[in-house]
Amino acid sequence: xxxxxxxxxxxxxxxxxxxxxxxxxxxxxxxxxxxxxxxxxxxxxxxxxxxxxxxxxxxxxxxxxxxxxxxxxxxxxxxxxxxxxxxxxxxxxxxxxxxxxxxxxxxxxxxxxxxxxxxxxxxxxxxxxxxxxxxxxxxxxxxxxxxxxxxxxxxxxxxxxxxxxxxxxxxxxxxxxxxxxxxxxxxxxxxxxxxxxxxxxxxxxxxxxxxxxxxxxxxxxxxxxxxxxxxxxxxxxxxxxxxxxxxxxxxxxxxxxxxxxxxxxxxxxxxxxxxxxxxxxxxxxxxxxxxxxxxxxxxxxxxxxxxxxxxxxxxxxxxxxxxxxxxxxxxxxxxxxxxxxxxxxxxxxxxxxxxxxxxxxxxxxxxxxxxxxxxxxxxxxxxxxxxxxxxxxxxxxxxxxxxxxxxxxxxxxxxxxxxxxxxxxxxxxxxxxxxxxxxxxxxxxxxxxxxxxxxxxxxxxxxxxxxxxxxxxxxxxxxxxxxxxxxxxxxxxxxxxxxxxxxxxxxxxxxxxxxxxxxxxxxxxxxxxxxxxxxxxxxxxxxxxxxxxxxxxxxxxxxxxxxxxxxxxxxxxxxxxxxxxxxxxxxxxxxxxxxxxxxxxxxxxxxxxxxxxxxxxxxxxxxxxxxxxxxxxxxxxxxxxxxxxxxxxxxxxxxxxxxxxxxxxxxxxxxxxxxxxxxxxxxxxxxxxxxxxxxxxxxxxxxxxxxxxxxxxxxxxxxxxxxxxxxxxxxx
Numbered sequence: 107x108x109x110x111x112x113x114x115x116x117x118x119x120x121x122x123x124x125x126x127x128x129x130x131x132x133x134x135x136x137x138x139x140x141x142x143x144x145x146x147x148x149x150x151x152x153x154x155x156x157x158x159x160x161x162x163x164x165x166x167x168x169x170x171x172x173x174x175x176x177x178x179x180x181x182x183x184x185x186x187x188x189x190x191x192x193x194x195x196x197x198x199x200x201x202x203x204x205x206x207x208x209x210x211x212x213x214x215x216x217x218x219x220x221x222x223x224x225x226x227x228x229x230x231x232x233x234x235x236x237x238x239x240x241x242x243x244x245x246x247x248x249x250x251x252x253x254x255x256x257x258x259x260x261x262x263x264x265x266x267x268x269x270x271x272x273x274x275x276x277x278x279x280x281x282x283x284x285x286x287x288x289x290x291x292x293x294x295x296x297x298x299x300x301x302x303x304x305x306x307x308x309x310x311x312x313x314x315x316x317x318x319x320x321x322x323x324x325x326x327x328x329x330x331x332x333x334x335x336x337x338x339x340x341x342x343x344x345x346x347x348x349x350x351x352x353x354x355x356x357x358x359x360x361x362x363x364x365x366x367x368x369x370x371x372x373x374x375x376x377x378x379x380x381x382x383x384x385x386x387x388x389x390x391x392x393x394x395x396x397x398x399x400x401x402x403x404x405x406x407x408x409x410x411x412x413x414x415x416x417x418x419x420x421x422x423x424x425x426x427x428x429x430x431x432x433x434x435x436x437x438x439x440x441x442x443x444x445x446x447x448x449x450x451x452x453x454x455x456x457x458x459x460x461x462x463x464x465x466x467x468x469x470x471x472x473x474x475x476x477x478x479x480x481x482x483x484x485x486x487x488x489x490x491x492x493x494x495x496x497x498x499x500x501x502x503x504x505x506x507x508x509x510x511x512x513x514x515x516x517x518x519x520x521x522x523x524x525x526x527x528x529x530x531x532x533x534x535x536x537x538x539x540x541x542x543x544x545x546x547x548x549x550x551x552x553x554x555x556x557x558x559x560x561x562x563x564x565x566x567x568x569x570x571x572x573x574x575x576x577x578x579x580x581x582x583x584x585x586x587x588x589x590x591x592x593x594x595x596x597x598x599x600x601x602x603x604x605x606x607x608x609x610x611x612x613x614x615x616x617x618x619x620x621x622x623x624x625x626x627x628x629x630x631x632x633x634x635x636x637x638x639x640x641x642x643x644x645x646x647x648x649x650x651x652x653x654x655x656x657x658x659x660x661x662x663x664x665x666x667x668x669x670x671x672x673x674x675x676x677x678x679x680x681x682x683x684x685x686x687x688x689x690x691x692x693x694x695x696x697x698x699x700x701x702x703x704x705x706x707x708x709x710x711x712x713x714x715x716x717x718x719x720x721x722x723x724x725x726x727x728x729x730x731x732x733x734x735x736x737x738x739x740x741x742x743x744x745x746x747x748x749x750x751x752x753x754x755x756x757x758x759x760x761x762x763x764x765x766x767x768x769x770x771x772x773x774x775x776x777x778x779x780x781x782x783x784x785x786x787x788x789x790x791x792x793x794x795x796x797x798x799x800x801x802x803x804x805x806x807x808x809x810x811x812x813x814x815x816x817x818x819x820x821x822x823x824x825x826x827x828x829x830x831x832x833x834x835x836x837x838x
Contacts, residue, residue: 118372121481122361123501132379133483134387136497141300142508148299151509151516152306156313159520163329164316169779194764195327196446196454200236201462201761202330202521203438205337206283207290208585210511210518211492213466215582217474218398218489220418221362221410222738222746225470227422230724233463234426235433237720240455240713242434243443245603247451248706249679252686256440256599257537262685263602263677264610271614272435273537275595277530279435281570282588284526284563288571290581291519293491298500298508307571311564313516314523318560326524327445331765333521338758340514341469344495345754347502348472355747359740361479362410366401373399377483396486398478406737410478413732420647426725427654428589430596437529448706452713457764460720461757468754471747473498490582523564531559578641586650590628593657594620598665605669606677612668620661628653 124130191199209232216224250259257276261269292306318326349355368376374386377397390396401408404416433439443451473495477484484497499507535555540547547555574584598613629639631652636643643649669675735742 118368118375119364121376122364123480123482126480127501130483134377135485135488136483136500137297137488137493141296141298142500142505143299143512145300147509147512148295148301148306149309151299151512152295152301152309152313155513155516156310156316156520159313159329159332160316162332166328191327191442191445191450191454192447192765192768193450193453193457194761194766194768195331196442196450197458197461198331198334198761198765199327199442199525200439200455200458201465201757202334202337203442203525204232204236204433204458204462204522205334205465205518206522207287207294207492207515207518208581209466210337210469210495210515211290211294212582212585213470214474214477214494214498215489215492216418216421217470218477218484218494219402220415220421221402221405221412221478222471222475222743223405223413223415223418224421225467225474225750226413226728227418227425228470229463229465229467230728231422231425232429232466233459234721234724235429236439236455236459236462237717239433239439239443240452240459240717241710242440242600242603243446243451243455244448244706244710244713246440246443247446247448248703248710249603249682250686251448252683253440253444254536254686255437255532257437257533258686259682260599260602261537261541262682264613268610268614269537269541271617272595272599273533275435275592275617276437276533279432279588279592280437280526280530280533280563281567282584282591283432283436284523284567285571285574286581286584286588287519287523287526288567289574289579289584290492291515292571292575293581294493294496294512294515297488297491297493298496298512303575304572307575308565308568310516310519311523311568313520314527315561315564318524318527326528329524330521333517335762336517337465337514338754338761340510341465341754342758343510344499345468345472345751348476348498349747349751352502353476355744356740358475358479358747359411359738359743361481362475365398365478365481366408366410368400370400373397376481390486394486397483398481409737410475411738411743412736413729414736417647420651422725424586424589424647424651424654427593427658428586430658431589431592434596434599435592436526437533438525441525441529441532448702449709452709456713456716456720457760461761463724464750464753464757468750469495471750476502490580492581527560527563528556530563531556534559583641583645586645586647587653589654590624590650590657591621593654594618594624594661596658597662601665601669606679607669607674608665608677609669609673609675611673612665615668616661616665619664620657623660624653624657627656 121130209228213225213228216228218224220227246253246259250262253259253262255276257269257273260272288307288310291310292303295301295306295310296303349358353361371383373395374383374388375381376399377388378384378386388395388397388399402410402415405418406412406414443455446454477494477498480498480501482497482501484494488494488497496508496511499511501507503510535552539555540552544551595617598608598616601608602613628644628649631649632639632643632646635646635649738746
């Protein structure tokens, strides 16, 4: 075939990608079971890159320990990175943790489905949680600086029942996030290289297990910085190719208009085996269209070039609610706050959120919109499995494009996977092993348990993702479902850190009741809308929206009413840290300078003002300002693309340069140590001393507070913040 032979004798315009590659005619899927890369490349990336990063990260951590003069890794340092991480690295880690496989894959899927509104709602709907979590991060530094996990704080304030409840929700969050990593990752590895899905699911976690178990949180942070740089490098490459090198915003604009200009009959002719409606595979057995062709349902004028998209807005709401759960209930974000310096916690989360916005927004605005503009034969099944970015990259760059997306995806998987692994290991070590099994555990024991759990969790998640795939659940389905499961824990956790009247009993009742009500609403919604309860009917936007909203709002209402009218508390936040014990007396990050109340108050005011303002801008002001535009004009779309390009380049430069600039003294120290070693100069090493561990405290114990806690009590008490309710910014 050449040109558009299948359209000979018709007046149907030829899709842009067909003119570039006539072989697309008659194809019912882009990859069609034939991967563009060899299995050898798949194994090289999955196994080779994993081993390479393990060796590199372990070597960097080793050099930092030896040549900077601190050769001991205590359990405290393993799980908190010394509580002295600076702003740039904190931001880099947040970007890395929040860049899931879904960030790279699902964001382009919603662009394929809804047009320009998809990337925006994905980015804004998942950025505000990080911005607002900065408030909790600085609150943690103020009232619970000695904490290792969020569940330790729950135990210290609300007791055993609440501790067990939120420990379960924390594990659910870790399992769901890791499931999405492996579901999207394994599906893409299989599509691009032909490596068996089950084998890929099992092999991918090992790249994480090795360096995380060796170096702990600090190794995770160092690897995350490198992963983030690679992700941004590929992102910048894709933006440049789509909008600067190969096409322009004006060309993509014209192509998108051409895509929606086709009638239903013309689309059936295009997506057929011989150019007839009878041989068409455009619709599936349920009469749903399978390809990006024709008008977009529920979009203004059926256009991809509009923010007035009912389905896009619905996805945005689901995205906002669901992601509150995967940030506020995920131990990895609390752990990053614990590891950061007090003055860096708030700024790191704000900067990280702003920089992360560029990844889904810029990537999906380029690759996602290009997929529909070019009318590549990507089926809805392929899009749901996250294969839009690799398909476009393969079309534009051939094998090189497929390889770049595969590498970028692997970076996202291992960076988030390592954060989830260390989060789970901390929960098991401190909240199960030390709390209920061995209260007298030494630092060495905690360290051993942490490393064992990292290995076991990686193996478990590989097997669990295989089971999910066997059940027919793909990345998009699990992404929409997450808020139903963990959304009910969000507002109680916020209230725990900010509201003195918050009741522990009310929190337990709210979390479990919200989950039950959400599941009931979700199942009933599927039955009413679809007539039966199946994976397909449970996965529609409307049904998922109902479950997500019920989860977060019902729990918020229940906790507010119970705490306000049934069991009001009057908790003194200045006593919270007394109930949290260190294992070794490693006081790095806990000195008087880091606990200056005036500095913490200023930081809290700083993040509250900016976090709330940016949240308001991203989910209210920006969408409202785009409404008058209706269907974008060519200049308006060009400006939209320019914003995405500038944001992408600015974020890449910031997140790459700032951590190096802030760490120049430490880098110089390591280089100096290496030089001394080469020249055989003796360097004096310092070791953190391990003291016998104190038993984990409970609320019933009346033990005198440590000296550091007494000093904190003499300072000004924590300012009380109004409770979170299902209305207003906090519940948004």
